[in-house]
Amino acid sequence: MPHGQFIPPDPSKGDESTIGGYAAVHGRPAALEGRDGKSYSIEILSDTADDAPLPAVGASAGGPRYGAYLLFVQWSRLGAQRVEGHLESEFLVTADSAAEAERALGAMPLTEAQRVLDTLLRERYGDTARRGWSAIESDDEGHG
Numbered sequence: 001m002p003h004g005q006f007i008p009p010d011p012s013k014g015d016e017s018t019i020g021g022y023a024a025v026h027g028r029p030a031a032l033e034g035r036d037g038k039s040y041s042i043e044i045l046s047d048t049a050d051d052a053p054l055p056a057v058g059a060s061a062g063g064p065r066y067g068a069y070l071l072f073v074q075w076s077r078l079g080a081q082r083v084e085g086h087l088e089s090e091f092l093v094t095a096d097s098a099a100e101a102e103r104a105l106g107a108m109p110l111t112e113a114q115r116v117l118d119t120l121l122r123e124r125y126g127d128t129a130r131r132g133w134s135a136i137e138s139d140d141e142g143h144g
Contacts, residue, residue: 019044019070019113020106032072032114035121038084040072042113044105046098049091067091068101072117087120 007027014021019042022030029041049067069092074085092108095101 017109017111018106019108019110020103022110023106030110030113032110032117034072034074035118036125038077039075040087040117041075043071043073044068044102045071046101049094049101065094065096066098066101067094068098068105070105070113070116072120087117087124089116089120092116 009016009025010027011025014024016022016025019030029043031039031041034040046066046068049065070089072087072089073083074087076082076084093101093104095104
């Protein structure tokens with residue numbers, strides 16, 4: 001697929017109000033605005049999670065467990081679009097296979113993903129509503 005080509009959404013591929021459904025319908029990851037005013041795209045990743053405290057989805061006896069978590073990729077606001085950083089959640093789902101854990105997490109509503117992102121930003125920056133660009137905008141208000 002050429003870079004920048006518009007692909008129309010296909011609502012038959014899923015529920016676009018969920019993380020996985022949005023990606024299936026739109027052919028790209030969902031994006032959210034963080035409390036810091038920056039854009040974040042959402043990826044679902046997994047890893048072994050034998051020591052994760054969460055109950056496993058469809059758990060069977062024995063065998064390794066896998067955990068799925070959210071990776072929020074932070075994009076630059078100015079200049080060429082590039083990655084500026086990222087935030088990772090804890091394991092949010094565990095299952096007997098990586099695919100099963102990722103599929104279960106993909107059913108998470110985007111509104112819940114926004115809450116996870118907001119919590120991660122609060123943990124990183126405290127309760128400040130907005131950081132970075134907003135501080136510059138606030139300084140400019142009334143000066144001109």
